[in-house]
Amino acid sequence: EHIVPWGARKPPVEVGNPANLWSFDMVLPPQQAHLGELHNLSIQRGTLTAEDRFKINDHIVQTIVMLSGLPFPPHLARVPSIAGSHHEKLDGTGYPRRLKASELTLADRVMTLADIFEALTASDRPYKPPKTLSESLKIMGNMVRERHIDAEVFRFFLRSGVWREYAEKFLPAAQRDAVDVEAILESLSQ
Incomplete structure (x- = not known):
C-alpha cells in the first residue's frame, strides 16, 4: 500500500x-x-x-x-519549554x-535568536551553504521587521558583540566578513 x-x-x-x-x-x-x-x-x-x-x-x-x-x-523546570520554543515567532505563526509575543519569555526569545544565528552560519547543512556574518545579520534584521524575532534581543545581540566572539571561535575566516552594526541597527527603525 x-x-x-x-x-x-x-x-x-x-x-x-x-x-x-x-x-x-x-x-x-x-x-x-x-x-x-x-x-x-x-x-x-x-x-x-x-x-x-x-x-x-x-x-x-x-x-x-x-x-x-x-x-x-526546580531551577531547570523550564528547560523543555525553552528548548521547544525556538521555532515560535512573535506573530504567532511559529x-x-x-x-x-506575549506568551514568549525572554529565555524563549534568546533561544530563538541563537538557533537562527547558528543555523544561518552553520557549515554542516547539506541543503545550504553557510552564510557570512554580514548576510546572516542582515537576514536576521529582516526577521525582526517581519516580527519573527525580538527586536530588543537582536539589538542587544548586535551591540554586545557576542556574534563576533562566536565567529572568532567557530567560523572559518571566509565567513567572518565586515559587518556594519550601526547600519543594521538603523535599518530596524525604518
Whole structure:
C-alpha cells in the first residue's frame, strides 16, 4: 500500500487531543507518508509534501516530549519549554504551539535568536551553504521587521558583540566578513 497510516505512532499535536499535554497546535497530515508514484509526480520540484514538512517540524515535538520526561530540578523546570520554543515567532505563526509575543519569555526569545544565528552560519547543512556574518545579520534584521524575532534581543545581540566572539571561535575566516552594526541597527527603525 502506498499510504502509510499513523497507527500507534500518531503524535498528539492537535488542539483538543486529550493526549496533547504540551499545548501543541500543529496540523497533522492525514497519514504518516504518501508513497504513491502518482502522488509523488504531482509534487512540484523542490516542494515538500505536508507529510515531509511535518516530519521536519516533528523534531521539536519530540524534543519537548523527551525533555518533559526528565526529572529536572526546580531551577531547570523550564528547560523543555525553552528548548521547544525556538521555532515560535512573535506573530504567532511559529510552531509547535503558535505562541504569540506575549506568551514568549525572554529565555524563549534568546533561544530563538541563537538557533537562527547558528543555523544561518552553520557549515554542516547539506541543503545550504553557510552564510557570512554580514548576510546572516542582515537576514536576521529582516526577521525582526517581519516580527519573527525580538527586536530588543537582536539589538542587544548586535551591540554586545557576542556574534563576533562566536565567529572568532567557530567560523572559518571566509565567513567572518565586515559587518556594519550601526547600519543594521538603523535599518530596524525604518
